[in-house]
Amino acid sequence: MRSYLRCATAVFIGLSIGAVPPEPQGAVGPPTLGWKLTWSDEFDGPAIDRTKWDFAIGNGFYNYEANQWIVGWGNDELQYYTREPENAWVSDGLLHIRALKESLNGFGYTSAKLMTRRRDGRPLFHLRYGRFEFRAKLPTGQGVWPALWMLPQDEKYGPWPTSGEIDVLEARGQEPTKVLGTLHFGSRWPAQAKAGADYVLPNKATIADFHVYALEWGPGEFRWFCDDKEYARQSFWWSSGKVEGINGVPPRSEADLEPWPAPFDHSFYLVMNLAIGGRFVGTPNKTTPFPAEMQVDYVRVYEKVGGYGETKPRGDGKVPFAR
Secondary structure (H helix, E strand, O other): OHHHHHHHHHHHHHHHOOOOOOOOOOOOOOOOOOEEEEEEEOOOOOOOOOOOOEEOOEOEEEEOOOOEEEEHHHOOOOEEEOOOOOOEEEEOOEEEEEEEOOOEOOEOEEEOEEEOEOOOOOEOOOEOOEEEEEEEEOOOOOOEEEEEEEEEOOOOOOOOOOOOEEEEEEOOOOOOOEEEEEEEEEOOOOOEEEEEEEEEOOOOOOOOOOEEEEEEEEOOEEEEEEOOEEEEEEOOOOEOOOEEOOEEOOOOOHHHOOOOOOOOOOOEEEEEEEEEOOOOOOOOOOOOOOOEEEEEEEEEEEEEOOOOOOOOOOOOOOOOOOO
16 A cells, blocks of 8 residues: 555656756756766656666664664664665656655664665676766755765775775755765774865755756865865875774874775775754654655766876875874
């Protein structure tokens, strides 16, 4: 019965939306010369393309090293991810990811999380280096957390964040004029590290409008864009597998570090999700509008014509340990 109601709701919602998605504020065209399209999803078909995307299911994961279940995906998130058509569907050239205020399996919200990697780890799409571009419209409201991001296909250097995390875009629904681009790296908890920047949208624009969010990633450097405006650049990070027990510890010498530019020297896959609650955004309140919906017009990935050249040096020469 629940699946039938979800299908009916999705069809009704799809019919009620205009045939052509509105143009974004500050719309941009294809990237400048020097890039070639290598993978994309325009969401023009009748359904989510399961040759490109799989779904995360549930509200957490099992940490085999600690022998415990991690509720809330490690962030105290409140949603239960499903693959039901009421939480994620394609219509009128848009991918819709929708969070609902409803109980399921002991949790108070449902939503969806799509990945270009199967739940069992088999790859669908992953890439090292390139331009990763999303055109999206995001929900607003206290405790709403939309994100477009990337994770390592293989944990080459160890568990999160030793092998890295790349956040192309995330936003706090209660701050609708601001977006964030972030890298996560370092050692295992509690010695993890991050670097990134905020961007305030110009001309009183908000994340509720369509915008083009992009990241250009090459050897030793990341650059973040919103509507083709570069707002952040990062070239310093590190990775260390040094542990005491199961916990990470800060590196104490150069010998404790993985070779630069680790961990951002191997392939990452794409993730799109709409989370509810958690430490990053806090808990929804009476003002938070539900359903909350993220719409994605396209995802496009480009590779640089002619390759990427030599690896840039490590940032400004800083080292993550005391001499």
